[in-house]
Amino acid sequence: GAVVSQHPSWVICKSGTSVKIECRSLDFQATTMFWYRQFPKQSLMLMATSNEGSKATYEQGVEKDKFLINHASLTLSTLTVTSAHPEDSSFYICSARDPAPDEQYFGPGTRLTVT
């Protein structure tokens, strides 16, 4: 199956700093990518939908100024957590949609810890 990578897999940052997480589709072009957040023992919560070349669509309750999403190419989307706080600590997972077939492939996730 198709492969989606995320980098870094694990990051620790200090409160107030920004962190960028990359999501890449390695062997297909993804016009749409999704960013999820997963809390311990909870479900994946969709944060935003990222379309190549256009602004991301954020889910209700997600601060767009805090979670900046850029989808500059068909194989790369980035999530930047700005002015991170300890409550932003979480597991962030991206997925990329391969239009043919219409299927989503998930990255391995990024564990963010804000101290």
Add this chain to the structure above:
Amino acid sequence: AQSVSQHNHHVILSEAASLELGCNYSYGGTVNLFWYVQYPGQHLQLLLKYFSGDPLVKGIKGFEAEFIKSKFSFNLRKPSVQWSDTAEYFCAVKHTGTASKLTFGTGTRLQVTL
């Protein structure tokens, strides 16, 4: 808004036991249904999906799921589990009008003992 319920949060089975994980969703329109598996330390992988047609869907690794529209359910089954099936299982629903947005259940942790 649609929601997905997985009633079994943690299931422990012995090898060779049969498995059934429940999944119910709360949307009355046309939906696509999925089961994903997340093995320890790995990313989510698609087990099977239902879009239309035969409501009994067969997936990888001997898993199957049955879509029962009248019960808004899509339960996952496997006749005989293996130790290697130990993982987290997520049910997900996509409303066909929501541009591929998936709504996930809370997941079921399956632990298979030898």
